[in-house]
Amino acid sequence: MPGKKIELDNAAAKIAASEPVIYGRADHNVSRENIAESALKVLYRLHKAGYQAFLVGGAVRDLILGQHPKDYDVATDATPEQVNTLFKNCRLIGRRFRLAHIHFGREIVEVATFRGHHDQAENESEGLTRDGMIVRDNVFGTLAEDAWRRDFSVNALYYNIADFTVVDYTGGMADLKDKNLRTIGDAEVRCQEDPVRMLRAIRFAAKLGFKPDADLVQAIATQGHRIEAVPPSRLFDEILKLFMSGHARSTFELLKKYNLLLQLFPATEKHLQTHAQMNDLITLACQNTDQRIADGKPVTPAFLFAFMLWGPTSTRAMEFESNNMSPIQALQEAGRAVLNQESGQISIPKRFRLPIREIWTSQARLNNRRGRRPYAMLGQARFRAAYDFLLLRCQSYAPELQSLCEWWTEFQEVSDTQKKIMCQELQRARQGQKSRRPKKKKSNQATAAATDITPDTPSDH
Numbered sequence: 001m002p003g004k005k006i007e008l009d010n011a012a013a014k015i016a017a018s019e020p021v022i023y024g025r026a027d028h029n030v031s032r033e034n035i036a037e038s039a040l041k042v043l044y045r046l047h048k049a050g051y052q053a054f055l056v057g058g059a060v061r062d063l064i065l066g067q068h069p070k071d072y073d074v075a076t077d078a079t080p081e082q083v084n085t086l087f088k089n090c091r092l093i094g095r096r097f098r099l100a101h102i103h104f105g106r107e108i109v110e111v112a113t114f115r116g117h118h119d120q121a122e123n124e125s126e127g128l129t130r131d132g133m134i135v136r137d138n139v140f141g142t143l144a145e146d147a148w149r150r151d152f153s154v155n156a157l158y159y160n161i162a163d164f165t166v167v168d169y170t171g172g173m174a175d176l177k178d179k180n181l182r183t184i185g186d187a188e189v190r191c192q193e194d195p196v197r198m199l200r201a202i203r204f205a206a207k208l209g210f211k212p213d214a215d216l217v218q219a220i221a222t223q224g225h226r227i228e229a230v231p232p233s234r235l236f237d238e239i240l241k242l243f244m245s246g247h248a249r250s251t252f253e254l255l256k257k258y259n260l261l262l263q264l265f266p267a268t269e270k271h272l273q274t275h276a277q278m279n280d281l282i283t284l285a286c287q288n289t290d291q292r293i294a295d296g297k298p299v300t301p302a303f304l305f306a307f308m309l310w311g312p313t314s315t316r317a318m319e320f321e322s323n324n325m326s327p328i329q330a331l332q333e334a335g336r337a338v339l340n341q342e343s344g345q346i347s348i349p350k351r352f353r354l355p356i357r358e359i360w361t362s363q364a365r366l367n368n369r370r371g372r373r374p375y376a377m378l379g380q381a382r383f384r385a386a387y388d389f390l391l392l393r394c395q396s397y398a399p400e401l402q403s404l405c406e407w408w409t410e411f412q413e414v415s416d417t418q419k420k421i422m423c424q425e426l427q428r429a430r431q432g433q434k435s436r437r438p439k440k441k442k443s444n445q446a447t448a449a450a451t452d453i454t455p456d457t458p459s460d461h
């Protein structure tokens with residue numbers, strides 16, 4: 001944050017006049033030492049070629065907050081074609097608005113030409129759909145225009161490589177200091193233009209611990225339903241950013257608080273109203289996901305969707321089971337139905353659907369330990385995910401799964417001879433049970449129940 005005090009009243013007056021407040025090098029803590037070499041290279045080369053070059057967006061925000069930027073965005077007055085001629089490692093992408101991606105191994109620095117206001121398109125009505133969403137956004141502009149069309153004030157700070165100043169048109173510096181998430185312009189209009197901004201607001205509130213201001217809260221309340229109109233594939237990408245950036249737990253809380261869970265996972269939201277215990281499962285799973293990310297371990301979208309949608313899936317599976325389906329079949333059918341129902345909203349790509357359903361059906365398979373089945377289960381590619389999911393269920397809402405969990409924990413660790421003994425013991429216990437047990441009908445095993453974890457249960461399939 002600036003060391004020297006800049007009069008905030010003065011800053012507010014300048015903002016009203018659309019004049020930027022310029023923070024000199026001594027007044028902010030963005031240091032080249034903390035900027036990735038790749039981003040510096042891009043900035044310097046643009047600057048040397050005579051173009052304006054600014055670091056902008058999340059990188060400036062995070063650097064001022066003393067955090068490590070996730071990626072680097074650069075804004076310039078060079079056109080994409082001009083950028084392309086400056087860098088061998090450049091690819092132009094995007095149809096609606098051309099962007100230059102400069103590749104450094106796996107790192108990408110995104111360079112965007114200043115954008116103009118969409119309402120300065122030749123014909124405003126052509127650029128917007130009937131309900132006000134932007135469909136065309138391809139007009140180049142000035143630095144000032146670029147600043148005003150960004151989403152939140154804290155995302156519209158520009159670090160100028162020419163003189164190492166930070167340029168602030170929208171009051172972002174003061175908002176950073178106050179942990180205030182404020183939409184640039186009229187919050188309702190901006191959320192209407194691009195409903196994804198509401199999800200971005202949740203993401204930044206969760207990541208930075210910032211508070212959405214009153215106008216933004218009000219806009220989310222009145223415009224939240226518009227998320228429905230966002231293309232499902234964009235929504236899928238946003239969900240991954242929301243839940244797989246290390247702040248899934250607070251994201252989940254905020255989505256509920258601002259009534260947006262309904263927009264992303266309607267079946268889950270409905271299910272939670274009558275099954276409060278599923279809240280514990282999702283919360284714990286989010287917490288584990290955050291921990292894995294903090295530890296540098298991989299996380300998969302399949303696991304995320306498996307726990308987010310387990311509530312509606314398991315309930316539906318119980319219904320199928322009471323109509324005499326086997327637990328595995330019931331989970332298969334329920335999984336298919338729930339994925340179809342949700343995917344209208346979020347478009348879960350095909351490559352994730354099979355693994356999601358495998359995690360679900362494996363909940364019944366893990367309870368089925370006859371003969372060589374435990375060995376087959378252990379050899380499956382997704383055993384680990386299935387087992388982790390079982391542990392989560394046990395720790396969150398189904399303590400009756402404890403002995404099943406312990407059995408699998410041990411089975412993985414022991415020698416082949418001991419594995420054999422464990423399976424024989426199960427079989428003996430099963431035989432003992434059979435001779436004691438009166439005949440009874442099959443019932444809801446996969447769910448409340450993948451659960452009767454006596455050594456093996458009669459309705460194992």
Ligand code: ATP
Pocket residue numbers: 056057058059070071073149150151152155156194196197
């Ligand atoms: P992160 O740390 O997650 O990368 P970010 O703020 O950099 O956060 P990006 O998605 O990388 O987010 O976008 C870069 C910048 O582009 C944002 O900071 C914001 O200024 C602008 N931006 C991105 N999406 C929108 C949008 N939907 N509407 C307006 N401006 C946007």
Ligand code: MG
Pocket residue numbers: 057058059070071072073
């Ligand atoms: Mg970024």
